[in-house]
Amino acid sequence: MTTSLINISDLKFRYDRSDNWLLSIDNWSLLSNEHVFIEGCSGSGKSSFLNIITGLIPIKDGHISILNEEINKQSKIQSDRFRANHFGIIFQMFNLIPYLNVIENIVLACSFSKRKKERVLKKGISLNDEAQRLCRELDIDHSLFSKSINELSIGQQQRVAVARALIGEPEIIIADEPTSALDERRKNQFLELLFTECEKVNSTLVFVSHDQTLKSQFKKVYSLSDSTLKLQSKSNQETEISPCP
Known part of the structure; x- marks a missing residue:
């Protein structure tokens, strides 16, 4: 049976020097094994939303339950441990360690998570061995395993970032604008992968992306605008393209 993985209620968030709410979300939930696309223009709050659900930004107003844990009640240490154990994150700029090689970068995720390490x-x-298996799945050639990140192409670095996010089988994968450096062909290949x-x-x-050409590949699409998340109908997904300023 599919169960709810993330539940958000009465969330309000703004930065200290702002008079306006950046996020105001009454109710939002995400089921286990879902693949969802969240679109929004620059400055709409996409990255802030991701930082909130991963515990990087604490909230004062609202409730967030992930895997039945009230993350808004966690201490910083608890939040860091929870994120390391249950999330795999693909950053826009990949955030790989340049002086480590491919395998070392992938395995690094398990250094911060006993849970992920035990799963492997x-x-x-x-x-x-698990890092090398993921590399083979992601078509990262064996000849690259011992190379430093600086020696890889952008596409190769991206695949390493995916492998690092997947190792230890985290329940939630967060992808923050991961295709911004790719051409159209590579974008589609990356999504399929x-x-x-x-x-x-x-x-x-x-x-999460502002690139609306990708959303047709997702069954569920949310638009982040006017501080809230709105579920788009299938017809709107296919016909509406709202230009960002």
């Missing part, structure tokens, strides 16, 4: 070791394989890999490990995918 329960398979009867080492962390390095991401969907496939998330399905293999039963991860829920939250994909």
Whole structure:
């Protein structure tokens, strides 16, 4: 049975020097194994929303439950541990460590999460073996395993970032503008790859972008505007393109 993974209620958020609410979300929920697209113009609050649900930004108003944990009540240490254990994050600029090689970058995610490490070791394989397996799944050539990140192309770095997000089978994958540096062909290839890999490990995918050409590939699309998340109908997904200023 599909269960609710994330529940948000009565969320209000603004930065300290602002008089206006950046986010005002009465109710929003996400089911396990869903793949959702969240669109919005620059400055609409997309990144702030992601930072809130991953616990990077604490909230004063509202309630957020993830995996039945009230994350708005967690201490910073608890929040950091929860994020490391249950989230895999693909950043816009990848945030890979330049002086580490490919395998070291991927395994790094398990260094901060005992839970992820245990999930890998329960398979009867080492962390390095699992990192190499993910590389093969993501078509990262064996010859690149020992190379530093600076020696890789943008596309190769992106695949390493995906592998790092997937290792340890986190329940939630967050993708924050991950295709901004790619051409149209590579964007579509990346999405197909991401969907496939998330399905293999039963991860829920939250994909955030201002690129509306991608949203038709998602069954559920939300628009972040006027401080709130609005579910788009299928007809609107296919016909409406609201230009950003």
